[in-house]
Amino acid sequence: MKIFNYRLVIFILSIIFGIVFSIPSLLQTDTGKKISLGLDLQGGLHMLLGVNTHEAVTSKIKTVATSIKYFSDDEELLIDGLSIENDSVVFTVLDADEMPKMDEMLKQIKGLDISKEDLKYTLKLTAEDIAKTKDLSVAQAVETIRNRLDQFGLSEPTVVRQGQTDIVVELPGIKTQEDEKAARELISKPANLELMAVDEERADQVYTMTSSQAAAYGDVILEDTNNDKVKYLVKEIPILNGSQVVDAQVGFDQSNQPIINFTLNSTGARIFGEFTGKNVGKRLAVVLDGKVYSAPNIRERIGGGSGQISGGFTMIEAGNIAIALRSGALPATVTLLEKRSVGPSLGADSIQASMIALISGFSLVFIFMVIYYRRAGVIANIALITNVFIIIAVMAMFGATLTLPGMAGIVLTVGMAVDANVIITERIRELIREGSSIPKAIEDGYSNAMRAILDANITTLLVAVLLYAYGTGPIKGFAITISIGILASMLTAILGTHGIYEALMSRISRDKDSKKWFGVK
Template identity: 85%
Template structure:
């Protein structure tokens, strides 16, 4: 008996792989990789968020203004009246000999409309750049929210874009109001860190100036984070923003109060050092999400590119802010458009219904194959069981999330997995009825069935790939399950069962009982 043919060896290894790596998922052991259950199976929170893309455009304009200010300060180019007015940046160059250098700098920034009148500049973003900025804001918001949730420790969050400005967030396992509140605050927190210069000349007028009057001086009025009655008059153009932050960690001050230490990248460290060196004795406001957390006096040049934020944080708040800063500021604010909670009981009902469908479908197919094909049906069922183990093992290895459509995909895969064996079995039976020998009938049966099996599976696999590429979360789960099932069924049905026939061929040839082995009357 050719028990150790190469097909049988590969099939045996597939069985071992499937059983070993699917056990943690079936038994829910503490160790080993397991399939995570989706929102619809274990309950959790579903949210639809809308991105305020106009804020991204405003932020882009402010960032360009910051670049202009830094360039002119660094190059000792004197300008006056640098401010933002109705989505445009205006300023005046005081020395006409410096115009070529300013023009060259502005030309290096893409997507600008520049209007120049003598020494006065008006800089605007082109309509094409506005569209690109809005689209990028949504894409960045998706990535930022996903990074925050990953660092927060939530298992398998789903964050996907929907339409032009909306984002779908699914958080499986969120069961308490406290967890829901913490997750929502983390998602919606802009975490927009800015270091802004205090307008020392007019600082004492902050309580008498209106916001419109402050704007005429290129200033804005901000509130203190702990005392809304305390206000600061700061320069509208920030010195630095959160895009230069590369790390943020929670620490404790001498009074054992939580603070946040942040670190800037090389460019940010240089800007920070230059500014503090030129402004010793003045104040620098540390602004987070439009609130002033502190405004310390600059006593000396601050090198190294690091700073801290203090402002009466709790430990949890400081941790969430640090996560938000590390993962990056949201390029634009988000609004909650829809919220839906899925209870654990509903998830349990879904699992129960899906399990009943899977077990009953599996049992009916299992019984039919034995009754109709005899021992050949048992061989097909071995391949079918192996197929289920391989699907679960592969999904666990890649950390896939199993959703209700995914379970439907497994149920469908049961029928598809046995389809190849049905085609092969019918080809073998046709050849046996024609009087061909059993070994020859089995070899030719596999050969004749191969094209039909490949055509059917490849076309289905292509459809699954398209569903994954263009579908949303649940559809992607269905596509992944079907794809793994198709590939596994081709391995088990074509290679695995053929190896079993080769291993037991002498026994079948000696027995010659076609009814027992192939269900032929």
């Protein structure tokens, strides 16, 4: 009775899987999942960015002040001197009977350290909340930058956090200075939209007033985006900010100039409507990244939660600002710490050198295995080819990026896969020399070699896992390739070749020179 050869079935399925899913990557077809090439192989831009996390803390303090302003307006609480001093929100409640209501509202804002002196309140963020805000600002910056790059149309951008405050950005395919400049501007643009009330009472003093004098009235002095000689005196605490923006699209004004139309969420729309309704005849400054783009007069209550930004944009500028607004404002300023460009010709040279190394390594291993182990070497080579196909197929399925260290990992995997086959074949040869029959030598050879192969591969796999956990960029790519290669080599060497021997067992046994199958004289 013929026993079902499950090992051979699994091996054949592995071959089919490897070939089918690796073809799109090998032939670069238009359909199917493909491996994308890393920065070092196709060229592009590598940047190390630093996030000013203290700005995120300042921004949160400003948000607390805004919440207090609108709570007091909604509840008709009379407060005075609402301002920000040394990362603290300071204000005074004018009616002591209203303090319990204010205390109840402040309980709803988490992470505050509240101190009171008579009717005066001083609010600070707790040390725990400051640390949490700083950590969250970096995570938000990573997500915001990734969203912007996705909408910009770049293929396979890499945006990962590095350390406490740094972000690594890799943009494969950036080939021109213009593309590089556009990408850098999009990444670093804060896109911090604020709607701020113009201080009409002191507006005519803006050119004679200092910043410290303005701060005494709870104001700040901002410049016009098109003319830095034009200045505006606006209230420091904004009415609305970019967090309430849900959409931004490029449009055109009556003179056919590009503008940006933005839409607010329900909360923003309500606040915007209430403010414009109470301040008809006054000016509202539209501020983007600390520059006033326009300060129109409010003619009537504006409902619907929509507005526009005009500022003499080009179509490209308007499009990039709209992308940045849709993706959300950066929680803090992002600065460029390091930049490295890899030219496409250098990437092509790397691919060529890697392919030469891979083909040379394969060829030498193939020739050695056939000369030394004869037909057993041919079987090992079949497993070796399957191993590479499986690596490429798995990487393609998961959308992995192939880097130069990753290609080095494939070359190294070839050696490791051969090593497993050598251990098995050598053990079979020893048993044949000791007088074992071919079938028994094959079965015992696999059984005896199994432990050594598993020990070696599991140890290497653990190291690869650690490299992936604590490494960055190229190191992670190397670790992924090695991990897939180890699992594939165990599949092909332990199951695959064993299944082939089982299928050929009767033929090997009938062969008068069956020992020569394994290079034994």
